[in-house]
Amino acid sequence: RKEVEQDPGPFNVPEGATVAFNCTYSNSASQSFFWYRQDCRKEPKLLMSVYSSGNEDGRFTAQLNRASQYISLLIRDSKLSDSATYLCVVPRGGFQKLVFGTGTRLLVSP
């Protein structure tokens, strides 16, 4: 089983839609997690960190389910500019290393 697994998508949604991605992880000892956003041929950029039960930042909500070992990212009122690949990231060994998922691609259309 991979350490971090994501549905690669693509998720095709119209503007204004609500979309959710899931990510499962295998290391039950992991405490904090991240969602990064990566535009085509660009570097990853931190979207939000996830700890405790979840985190909210404007239209973005991340939730953590430790019992089932998954993290979700919810995007409300999707914008064209939200089109990107969303990477689920799990630290390993405290924060010695970050393990990246393959990413979920989101395409928002007019």
Next chain:
Amino acid sequence: EADIYQTPRYLVIGTGKKITLECSQTMGHDKMYWYQQDPGMELHLIHYSYGVNSTEKGDLSSESTVSRIRTEHFPLTLESARPSHTSQYLCASSEPGQEASIGQFFGPGTRLTVL
């Protein structure tokens, strides 16, 4: 915006050449990393450093080498480039104690093509 820089941004080079990819950060971060990413694939850690004179190999075996003589500088060298080295190379840095909230900062990457 994170202050982490990579040069060159794009490099096309012939087989057998020696290359050095540069990475510098002005944030004073102790930890620095090199990742390799093929199109549509996940990032793989190839090298990391916890500070000056500290270097470790990452999860993905790589023929490249790194050095950390100064805190701000973490160059990656390929002694003899091959077509299998064609990929995007991303440099990142982080500050111990702040990682839970701010994660790692990434440079813009170097897109390497070996002919």
